[in-house]
Amino acid sequence: MANSAKTHDVRQRAQDKRPLDAFDRKILGELAQEAGLSYAELGNRIGLSAPAVHERVKRLRAAGRIRATVAVLDGPATGKPLLAFIHVDTSGWGGTQELLAFSELPEVEEIHSVAGDTCMLLKVRCASSQALEGLLARLYDLPGVKATRSYVVLSSYLERTPQAGVSDTLEQPSSR
Amino acid sequence: MANSAKTHDVRQRAQDKRPLDAFDRKILGELAQEAGLSYAELGNRIGLSAPAVHERVKRLRAAGRIRATVAVLDGPATGKPLLAFIHVDTSGWGGTQELLAFSELPEVEEIHSVAGDTCMLLKVRCASSQALEGLLARLYDLPGVKATRSYVVLSSYLERTPQAGVSDTLEQPSSR
DNA sequence: TGAAAGAGCGAATATCATTCGGAGCAAACG
């Protein structure tokens, strides 16, 4: 009963759908900060009724704009006080795919391939410097891994998930 | 009526409290993956009753082990398809504190000070390469910013919040 | 050995999510 539109069923995919109106942005902004708000509360923060908000949230979910709602754990308080970024240089293209196996480790939070003077970039959080050393050792076990550079985080001033807002002033040519 | 323990009120701070038993780890593991589970469901996944789980979650929250529960937004689907890491080199110590003002920008997701061949490390997500350029321009406006190196993410293979688990095998000396 | 604190459970209650029917509104259509 949901997909009642039989006008061709063009399958409007997440990206090319409606471009997010002001209400949606406000909803995303609030939920990115604090999911677990009641729909009623969320409703009168942005000026809508509870069912309306519920409908929109359900849509945002289905469209993939909200990927998940998760509990954000504290690294130190859960036994992993050491945060680090690791740049991995590989010779040729080998080793790139083998790196994905590291997704299994709970210490590894991010794996990106990047453009720049390095190939892959990892974000890891581990229990101790010994654990970090062990992780690096495993990295060098991979074929094709030529070098790594580690950036150990001394202090995190800001750490959050993607935000809803967009600064339009950044698109301006230049203010100087 | 909550803080009824008047035995010195030693203020057991988040870190030095009880060291997380197996139930707590399982709870954190599930919630880091999917908050918004019902306590009943969460309960029989880990083998506890709903009120017991509720009690524990409340405690984990209060202890700061769960920092927040948030909706994870999709970058591209919310208008910011370009992810990048920026290394910032500053001359002297200046510019380090001024960088914190960038927390205001919704494009900036992380700001760390790191040990290594650079000073500060930013994770940013923006709408376009023009927006990234504008952001870099603002960085160079800061006094003391000497150089930046940007690593534009081509593909993200893994991106998640801190996980509950700890690999004990990493602490071993070396398997080779 | 006994008292006290802590943590679990089942049942009861309060809160909230979710559904339903109807109304307002805009764009497409005759």
Place this chain on the structure above:
DNA sequence: CGTTTGCTCCGAATGATATTCGCTCTTTCA
């Protein structure tokens, strides 16, 4: 220019779930 269609909102009703309460069991410490 009027009508139709589709969309999204709202208020009320329903069902599910969070939260509380009283009790029991186990452990700890005197």
